[in-house]
Amino acid sequence: FFVSPMRKLPGPWYTNLTGVERKYYAWRGLEHHYFLRMFAKHGPLVRVGPDKVGVGEVAMFRKMMGSYDLPKAQMYENFAIVGENIFTTRNTEFNKIRRRQIGPAFTAGYVRQMAPLLQTDGLDEVCRLFDAQIAAAEKQQQPGAVGKARGTTNTYYAFTMMATDIISSLAYGRRFGASDMLVRNVEAPPPPPPLSQEQTAQKEKPQEPAPQSEGYEDGETGQSVLESMIATMILMRLVAEIPLIHRVPRWILPSQLKMLYGVRDKFLAFSTRTATRYRERLTKGSEKSQAAAGARNDILSAYILAHDPETGATMSDQDVGSENTVLLAAGTDTTSNVMVSVVRYLLWNPHMMARVQRELRDVLPEREQVLTDPTAAPYLAAVIHETMRLRASTSGVWPRDAPRHAGITLGGYFIPPGTVLCGSIGGVHLNPETWERPEEFDPERFLGPEGEARKKNLVVFSAGVRICPGRHLAMLELTMVLSAVLRRYEFAPIDPPPAAADYFTDVDEICSITTGFRNPDRDCLVYVSRSD
Numbered sequence: 179f180f181v182s183p184m185r186k187l188p189g190p191w192y193t194n195l196t197g198v199e200r201k202y203y204a205w206r207g208l209e210h211h212y213f214l215r216m217f218a219k220h221g222p223l224v225r226v227g228p229d230k231v232g233v234g235e236v237a238m239f240r241k242m243m244g245s246y247d248l249p250k251a252q253m254y255e256n257f258a259i260v261g262e263n264i265f266t267t268r269n270t271e272f273n274k275i276r277r278r279q280i281g282p283a284f285t286a287g288y289v290r291q292m293a294p295l296l297q298t299d300g301l302d303e304v305c306r307l308f309d310a311q312i313a314a315a316e317k318q319q320q321p322g323a324v325g326k327a328r329g330t331t332n333t334y335y336a337f338t339m340m341a342t343d344i345i346s347s348l349a350y351g352r353r354f355g356a357s358d359m360l361v362r363n364v365e366a367p368p369p370p371p372p373l374s375q376e377q378t379a380q381k382e383k384p385q386e387p388a389p390q391s392e393g394y395e396d397g398e399t400g401q402s403v404l405e406s407m408i409a410t411m412i413l414m415r416l417v418a419e420i421p422l423i424h425r426v427p428r429w430i431l432p433s434q435l436k437m438l439y440g441v442r443d444k445f446l447a448f449s450t451r452t453a454t455r456y457r458e459r460l461t462k463g464s465e466k467s468q469a470a471a472g473a474r475n476d477i478l479s480a481y482i483l484a485h486d487p488e489t490g491a492t493m494s495d496q497d498v499g500s501e502n503t504v505l506l507a508a509g510t511d512t513t514s515n516v517m518v519s520v521v522r523y524l525l526w527n528p529h530m531m532a533r534v535q536r537e538l539r540d541v542l543p544e545r546e547q548v549l550t551d552p553t554a555a556p557y558l559a560a561v562i563h564e565t566m567r568l569r570a571s572t573s574g575v576w577p578r579d580a581p582r583h584a585g586i587t588l589g590g591y592f593i594p595p596g597t598v599l600c601g602s603i604g605g606v607h608l609n610p611e612t613w614e615r616p617e618e619f620d621p622e623r624f625l626g627p628e629g630e631a632r633k634k635n636l637v638v639f640s641a642g643v644r645i646c647p648g649r650h651l652a653m654l655e656l657t658m659v660l661s662a663v664l665r666r667y668e669f670a671p672i673d674p675p676p677a678a679a680d681y682f683t684d685v686d687e688i689c690s691i692t693t694g695f696r697n698p699d700r701d702c703l704v705y706v707s708r709s710d
């Protein structure tokens with residue numbers, strides 16, 4: 179204890195003995211804030227527990243993420259309730275092979291070919307929702323009322339459901355129909371009048387079973403799959419917080435947890451079965467069905483056909499099933515939360531909103547046009563980058579073990595083996611040595627050649643050997659959806675912006691693996707109307 183090199187690291191004295199303060203913040207969903215406060219006080223390398231060090235500076239972050247010598251920390255095993263896959267694995271060889279296998283599904287070129295699916299299964303759906311919300315407001319408008327009808331929408335639900343539909347389309351070959359649930363709520367007819375006796379008797383007669391939706395089995399529907407997906411994600415987060423849950427025999431668990439495990443089993447079975455069916459269509463079906471399946475440029479077909487060019491290893495249906503559950507976890511709220519934040523920042527800064535809209539009217543003169551190239555709308559691209567800097571949906575910490583035998587030197591300090599390095603994306607993005615006025619929302623910093631150069635200091639997708647493979651897809655999705663909705667609709671705030679501009683309080687965030695909105699029902703409600 180007295181000779182440990184960790185003692186030399188900056189940090190409060192008590193972190194030599196305990197990491198309970200960090201745990202307390204993590205338990206409250208505010209671990210990302212805890213790290214920011216520690217960096218502000220002690221600098222970008224700070225001890226936060228006897229064996230834990232926070233890293234909040236871009237060069238150090240890149241160094242710790244740059245090599246497989248610093249494997250993912252043990253925490254990741256807690257996510258493996260959906261099997262070992264690219265995200266959960268701590269095994270270098272496994273990760274290298276998997277990244278080579280799935281690489282072709284995420285190249286910039288292949289991702290561009292997915293744009294039509296992003297449009298039909300994502301963008302069109304969210305627009306259908308906004309249109310339904312506006313139509314509902316029109317219905318309620320008094321006759322003779324002046325001005326356009328304004329619907330009310332919750333951007334959090336609208337974009338989260340849309341992103342879920344996009345990933346389910348790309349990774350499962352079908353939309354789960356998440357957006358439809360929202361549209362149905364808007365269009366729900368008024369409750370029927372009470373039934374007469376005769377009608378009641380009629381109703382009690384056994385009904386014909388509802389026709390199965392294509393591809394679902396055993397009474398599954400898009401909605402039931404969606405529910406089991408959500409339950410699986412909840413279980414993942416619970417086990418991440420309390421790993422013991424996964425270590426004890428299942429029969430000891432309380433009934434709610436047993437139920438969650440049961441649903442997880444069903445969801446994994448569904449994911450594997452989806453891969454099996456798709457493989458059959460791709461490889462065994464008639465020429466016509468093979469052509470139809472092959473013509474779909476999506477992640478699922480790329481995974482099924484994947485092989486590692488070095489070892490020749492392919493992926494089993496179970497492998498594909500496990501990878502797909504991870505895509506749902508890694509590729510939905512990460513992207514949709516950025517969209518929500520972009521709309522919020524633009525509503526708080528009307529001159530920026532006006533500039534984005536002017537730019538979009540120039541590049542998309544027809545209302546229904548869609549933009550796929552972010553460089554065509556540089557101001558919108560700058561807004562997206564600045565939002566991802568200030569409110570990264572991944573602003574929490576991503577832990578790595580110090581190299582097992584040699585340790586590592588960071589910022590002039592030796593970090594011994596056995597230490598966990600907590601790479602803080604929020605810390606890197608708010609580091610005052612890197613960014614002027616770090617807490618200010620200023621898209622200008624990403625404009626022009628200097629702005630382009632500054633992007634190297636953004637690590638929203640992490641860096642190095644485990645960098646996000648979905649980054650091109652995320653950028654395409656952000657560009658297509660935000661350009662279209664900001665061109666086609668006017669948004670207006672329902673509530674005024676927070677009075678005091680304080681980074682820690684002006685957005686009520688919760689960090690639990692990803693960072694999102696603690697109270698979306700209160701904070702993400704806006705007016706929406708059609709633009710010309």
Ligand code: HEM
Pocket residue numbers: 264265266273345504505508509510512513516571572576638639640643644645646647648649651652
């Ligand atoms: C704005 C949106 C996104 C952000 C900010 C983001 C960010 C990140 C970050 C920071 C990591 C590293 C996590 C770690 O070290 O454990 C990561 C990993 C990953 N991301 Fe993303 N991501 C986004 C969208 C996506 C999308 C759309 C997909 C795929 C559909 C995806 C798939 C993955 C996968 C599979 C990994 C694990 C890679 C590995 O461990 O080797 N992400 N992402």
